Amino acid sequence: MRHFMTTSLSRCGSSVNERRSAETVARFTRTVPAPDVKGPYGVFRPYVRNDFEQCCAHCYLHERWAGGAEAFQIDHFCPRQECPHLVRDFYNLYYSCPVCNSPHRKGDHWPPNELIAMGVGFVDLCRDDFAKHYNITLDGRLEPLTESARYTIEKIDLNREQLVWIRAWLQRHGHQMDKEPI
Numbered sequence: 001m002r003h004f005m006t007t008s009l010s011r012c013g014s015s016v017n018e019r020r021s022a023e024t025v026a027r028f029t030r031t032v033p034a035p036d037v038k039g040p041y042g043v044f045r046p047y048v049r050n051d052f053e054q055c056c057a058h059c060y061l062h063e064r065w066a067g068g069a070e071a072f073q074i075d076h077f078c079p080r081q082e083c084p085h086l087v088r089d090f091y092n093l094y095y096s097c098p099v100c101n102s103p104h105r106k107g108d109h110w111p112p113n114e115l116i117a118m119g120v121g122f123v124d125l126c127r128d129d130f131a132k133h134y135n136i137t138l139d140g141r142l143e144p145l146t147e148s149a150r151y152t153i154e155k156i157d158l159n160r161e162q163l164v165w166i167r168a169w170l171q172r173h174g175h176q177m178d179k180e181p182i
Contacts, residue, residue, distance in 0.1 A: 140168030
């Protein structure tokens with residue numbers, strides 16, 4: 001059974017199992033209850049991959065557009081150094097392409113306390129509605145509609161040349177970025 005789940009914008013995501021409000025339309029849903037598996041966090045990979053429909057949680061690119069399943073990684077949404085108690089928490093594990101999860105993009109980055117206090121952090125499409133945060137322009141760029149979107153676009157470089165080109169091409173051909181290539 002799958003239900004919408006959320007992570008908190010708190011410093012360490014302590015309310016990971018909190019339900020979202022009914023009016024929020026998140027892009028991804030998470031399996032409830034969490035899979036009961038033993039071992040390091042990597043054992044959750046097939047379940048995380050399924051919940052994210054083989055798409056990057058950050059740029060929404062389907063794994064077949066981005067090097068295949070073997071290239072994708074498990075990202076700790078709230079990084080291990082910030083939230084060591086969430087290292088094996090299924091709801092803190094996100095499917096990510098290697099570019100978005102690289103050290104100079106999302107990687108182990110987490111917003112500073114000052115931004116979190118203002119309600120600004122990474123857009124979380126397990127919780128947030130894409131359309132409330134982003135607009136996709138005709139040329140394929142993501143236009144931020146919120147400060148969290150602006151922060152996410154900047155930190156993860158969601159308007160990098162490859163993504164802009166792919167979004168524009170897909171729009172011209174009537175396809176969606178988060179779907180398997182035709």
